[in-house]
Amino acid sequence: MIKARVTVTLKNGVLDPQGKAIEGALGALGFDGIGQVRQGKVFDLQLETADKAKAEADLKAMCEKLLANTVIENYSISLA
Amino acid sequence: MKSAVVQLPGLNRDCDMIAALTKISGKAPVTVWQTETEIPDVDLIVIPGGFSYGDYLRCGAIAARMPVMQAIKAKAEQGVRVLGVCNGFQILVEAGLLPGALMRNASLKFVCREVKLEVVNADTAFTRAYAKGQVIRSPVAHHDGNYFADAETLKAIEGNGQVVFRYAEGTNPNGSVNDIAGVLNAKGNVLGMMPHPENLIESAHGGADGRGLFASALDVIAA
Numbered sequence: 001m002i003k004a005r006v007t008v009t010l011k012n013g014v015l016d017p018q019g020k021a022i023e024g025a026l027g028a029l030g031f032d033g034i035g036q037v038r039q040g041k042v043f044d045l046q047l048e049t050a051d052k053a054k055a056e057a058d059l060k061a062m063c064e065k066l067l068a069n070t071v072i073e074n075y076s077i078s079l080a
Numbered sequence: 081m082k083s084a085v086v087q088l089p090g091l092n093r094d095c096d097m098i099a100a101l102t103k104i105s106g107k108a109p110v111t112v113w114q115t116e117t118e119i120p121d122v123d124l125i126v127i128p129g130g131f132s133y134g135d136y137l138r139c140g141a142i143a144a145r146m147p148v149m150q151a152i153k154a155k156a157e158q159g160v161r162v163l164g165v166c167n168g169f170q171i172l173v174e175a176g177l178l179p180g181a182l183m184r185n186a187s188l189k190f191v192c193r194e195v196k197l198e199v200v201n202a203d204t205a206f207t208r209a210y211a212k213g214q215v216i217r218s219p220v221a222h223h224d225g226n227y228f229a230d231a232e233t234l235k236a237i238e239g240n241g242q243v244v245f246r247y248a249e250g251t252n253p254n255g256s257v258n259d260i261a262g263v264l265n266a267k268g269n270v271l272g273m274m275p276h277p278e279n280l281i282e283s284a285h286g287g288a289d290g291r292g293l294f295a296s297a298l299d300v301i302a303a
């Protein structure tokens with residue numbers, strides 16, 4: 001079994017109102033010097049295969065087809 | 081003309097849409113469940129609003145991958161008219177039938193109010209009952225209606241007349257780029273919009289500004 005983590009983040013230049021609100025809330029809590037906050041998503045997956053190359057290819061297809069909206073989001077894949 | 085309304089778990093504006101289509105065309109639409117792989121022979125397919133799949137992952141993302149969407153894509157390629165309202169619009173962009181994406185409202189708040197819409201392009205199958213530049217009223221009710229497209233896409237859709245509706249008179253409720261409220265595909269037969277024209281079609285609604293859209297799409301008015 002392979003454990004994988006997919007991280008999906010907004011592309012640069014795409015407005016992130018939730019990140020902005022979190023940035024403001026952190027400032028209100030007294031955390032100074034925060035340049036920027038961008039919110040993203042993390043998916044932890046367990047794949048029933050031992051073949052790392054296949055796992056990576058499958059994960060890439062999953063990101064392209066569902067996990068990320070590539071109009072606005074980037075993704076990265078890491079295998080444990 | 082014959083119409084169809086798509087039904088998916090979590091969509092809740094289907095009955096409003098069925099009522100609007102029935103009242104304006106005089107014929108009840110057929111309903112199509114999400115697992116169906118063939119769409120009956122109709123001239124207009126409507127994906128109504130709601131919260132398909134609880135808005136999990138991204139609004140419309142999971143609905144856009146259901147079997148019925150492949151059938152809708154095939155019909156759209158044949159030139160059948162497709163209208164997506166609110167969650168229906170989100171589903172159409174997630175399915176790749178329309179350009180851009182719909183993001184969380186800039187205010188981060190759910191908005192439920194009336195807005196003004198400018199008919200930017202009245203030379204479409206969906207808007208020919210209106211005049212170019214006409215401002216109509218329409219209700220909106222959504223949390224993720226903030227239209228986004230990259231600069232290149234934006235230039236293309238603005239240049240091609242694919243921006244059909246714009247929020248007018250400072251009523252943009254969600255931060256959409258260029259005040260975009262409704263977008264057409266390049267071929268001109270698929271329209272997505274966040275506002276709910278089906279909720280303003282008769283005096284009981286307090287107005288009938290949305291009626292023209294259905295009268296156009298259903299060929300109730302002369303071409």
